[in-house]
Amino acid sequence: MSIPLPVFVAVPLVTAFLLPVFSSLGRKGKAVATVLANMVTVSLLVMAVASIGQSRVYEVGKWSIPLGINLVLDGLSSLLLLAISIVSAAAMLFSARYMEQYTAKAKFLCLFLLMIAGMNGVVLSGDIFNLFVFLEIASLASYALVGFGCEHEELEASFKYMVLGSIGSIFVLFAVALVYGNTGSLNMAYVSKAIQGTGLNPGLAFALCLFVAGFGLKAALVPFHAWLPDAHPSAPAPISAMLSGILIKTLGIYALVRVVFNVFGISVQMGWILVVLGLLSMIAGAFLAIGQGDFKRLLAYSSISQIGYVVLGIGLGGLILARDGNVAWASLAILGGLFHLVNHAVYKSLLFLTSGSVQMSTGTRQLKQMGGLAEKLPFTRATCTIASASIVGIPPFSGFWSKLILVIAAVQAAFYWVAALIVFVSLCTLIMYLKVQRYVFLGELPENLEQIEEQKGSMAIAMVFLALLCMLMGLLLVPALRSNILQPAVDVLTDGISYSANVIKMSMKV
Amino acid sequence: MHYALCFLLFVIGLYCAVTKKNMVKIVIGIIVMEYAVNLFLIMLGYRLGGVAPIIDKGQLESGTGQIAASFINSSVDPLPQALVLTAIVISLGSLALMISICIRTYEKYGTFDITQIRRLKG
Numbered sequence: 295m296s297i298p299l300p301v302f303v304a305v306p307l308v309t310a311f312l313l314p315v316f317s318s319l320g321r322k323g324k325a326v327a328t329v330l331a332n333m334v335t336v337s338l339l340v341m342a343v344a345s346i347g348q349s350r351v352y353e354v355g356k357w358s359i360p361l362g363i364n365l366v367l368d369g370l371s372s373l374l375l376l377a378i379s380i381v382s383a384a385a386m387l388f389s390a391r392y393m394e395q396y397t398a399k400a401k402f403l404c405l406f407l408l409m410i411a412g413m414n415g416v417v418l419s420g421d422i423f424n425l426f427v428f429l430e431i432a433s434l435a436s437y438a439l440v441g442f443g444c445e446h447e448e449l450e451a452s453f454k455y456m457v458l459g460s461i462g463s464i465f466v467l468f469a470v471a472l473v474y475g476n477t478g479s480l481n482m483a484y485v486s487k488a489i490q491g492t493g494l495n496p497g498l499a500f501a502l503c504l505f506v507a508g509f510g511l512k513a514a515l516v517p518f519h520a521w522l523p524d525a526h527p528s529a530p531a532p533i534s535a536m537l538s539g540i541l542i543k544t545l546g547i548y549a550l551v552r553v554v555f556n557v558f559g560i561s562v563q564m565g566w567i568l569v570v571l572g573l574l575s576m577i578a579g580a581f582l583a584i585g586q587g588d589f590k591r592l593l594a595y596s597s598i599s600q601i602g603y604v605v606l607g608i609g610l611g612g613l614i615l616a617r618d619g620n621v622a623w624a625s626l627a628i629l630g631g632l633f634h635l636v637n638h639a640v641y642k643s644l645l646f647l648t649s650g651s652v653q654m655s656t657g658t659r660q661l662k663q664m665g666g667l668a669e670k671l672p673f674t675r676a677t678c679t680i681a682s683a684s685i686v687g688i689p690p691f692s693g694f695w696s697k698l699i700l701v702i703a704a705v706q707a708a709f710y711w712v713a714a715l716i717v718f719v720s721l722c723t724l725i726m727y728l729k730v731q732r733y734v735f736l737g738e739l740p741e742n743l744e745q746i747e748e749q750k751g752s753m754a755i756a757m758v759f760l761a762l763l764c765m766l767m768g769l770l771l772v773p774a775l776r777s778n779i780l781q782p783a784v785d786v787l788t789d790g791i792s793y794s795a796n797v798i799k800m801s802m803k804v
Numbered sequence: 805m806h807y808a809l810c811f812l813l814f815v816i817g818l819y820c821a822v823t824k825k826n827m828v829k830i831v832i833g834i835i836v837m838e839y840a841v842n843l844f845l846i847m848l849g850y851r852l853g854g855v856a857p858i859i860d861k862g863q864l865e866s867g868t869g870q871i872a873a874s875f876i877n878s879s880v881d882p883l884p885q886a887l888v889l890t891a892i893v894i895s896l897g898s899l900a901l902m903i904s905i906c907i908r909t910y911e912k913y914g915t916f917d918i919t920q921i922r923r924l925k926g
Binding site: 447450457460461464468475528 | 837
C-alpha cells in the first residue's frame, strides 16, 4: 500500500488547527481534542510502519522538478519517520494524563501536532527551501512549548532557546540563499548535480559552513549546546521527551547529514569536522551531566553526550568513505550511528517520561529531595531501570548493540583512540545513571513523600510501550529486519551524491 | 560592493544579538539579521534596468509564439521574491512570539536585563 507523502504533513497540520475549536466546548471538548490528537499520532505511526522499505518521489501539484516542489521518501526518511511517530505516539499518550496539570490543553495539543507536522516535513522535503520552512514550523512550535508553563524558569529558557534557535534558522536561510545564488536551483537533487559539475567554489564552501553552524545549533552539538540544558528540562515532560528524543535529531542531525552527504558530498575535512564535533559533544556532555543535581537537567546533558555518539558514528563513516573509499567499513560506522539515533530516541524519551512521572508524584526534580521511591512508583521504577540499562549499554538492551557496532567500526578502521573514548564515555554514563537510581529509587524515603501515589493509566501505558521497545530494539540487527529498516538508511548515506541521480530517475517514472 | 554592505548589515545584527544585554535589543538584532538575509535574496534576483517577470502578448515573438529572448535577458528573477515573501511571513510569526515572551518575562521579573534574569544555571 502506498500512502501519498503529503498526508504525513497534512494530517497533523490540519488537525492542529481544528483542535483549539474544541476548547470552547468545555470539559467534553477537551476530551474529544485529546482523543483526536492521539488518533492522529497513532495513525501516523501505522502509516510510517506501512511505508517502511519504500522509496518514491511525490511532486506537489504535479509540477515536475526542478520547477516544482518535491517530497522524497527514501531509506533515511522512512527510518526518521518511524522514529518520530514512535516517540510522538508515546509522548502524546503520556500527555493525555500529564497535561491535566496545566490549563489550555487544546492549545498544547495544537502546538504538539504542529511540531510533528514540521518534523515530518523536514524528513520528507526534497527541496532545500521547503526544508527551511518546515524547520521553522517545528522550531516555532517548540519555542512556544518550552515556555508553555509561563513561569520564571520556563520563560527564561524559552527566550534563550528562541534567540539561539532563530540565529540558527537565519544561518540556514542565508546558506539557502547562497546555494541558490551559486547553483540557480533549490531542489536538492539539482543543487547536488550543479555542485558535481562546478566543484565547491568559495560561496558554496561558506554556505556549507553556515549549514554546519545552523544545523549544529539546532542539534545542540558542543560548542553550540548552550540552550539545551535550560530548554529541555523547562518544558513539560512529554515535550522534553519529544525535544530530546527526536526534535534535535530531525532538525539538527538529519538535516545536517542530508545536506553534507547527499547534496554537497562528503570530503575528508567535513568527515573530520563531524568526528571532532561528535567527540566534543560526547565527552563534554558526559562530564557536565555527572555533576547535575536536577533530574531533568542531568538527562538533558546526557542527551548532548548521546547526540555525540550519533554524529561520531556518521562522521567516522563519512571520513572512511572520503579517505579510503572502503564502503563496507564506512557503512558499519554509519549503521552504528543511525542505530544509536533510533535507540536514543526511544530510551531518552522514556527517561524523560519517567522523570515527568516522578515529578508529577513528588512535585520536585531535585535528586537530593527524593529517595526510596522504588516501592511507591513500581511502573516508573521498572521502566526507568530498563531505559538506564539501555543508555548505559548493558546487554541485551538496545543501547549495547549500537555502541558495540560503533566500537567495532572504530577498531576496524584503526581509530583505536576513538574506540577507547566511546568505552570511557560509556563508563561516565554508567556513573550518572547509577546516581539517578541511587537518589531517586533507592535509599530512605523522605517523610514528606510518604503519601504519594503513582499516576497510572495512559502514562503507564506510554512508559511500558517504550520500555518494551528498549528491550526489543536489538532485534533490528536480525538480517531480515536490518535489510528492511536500517540498511536502506545506511545506503542512502554511503551512496552520497548519487542521491541526485536517484531522485531525478525516480521522478521521471512518476 | 552591494553584497559587502548587505553582509555588513548581517554582521551588525549578529553582533547586536550576541552582545546586547537588553532583551528587546537582542530581538532587534535578530530582526536586523533576518532583513539582511531577505535583502540578500532580493539582490540575487535583481537586475539593473530589469523588467517585471510578467509575460503578456508583447513579450511573445510574433509568428512562433515563443517567449522573446530579450524578455528572458532583461526580466528579474521572480523566485527570490517568492522566497522572501515566505521568509517575511515566518519572521513575522517568530517576531510575534519573541515579543510576547519578552513581555511575559518582563511581567515576571520586572526587567529586560538578561544579566538579572538568571535563575537557570549549571
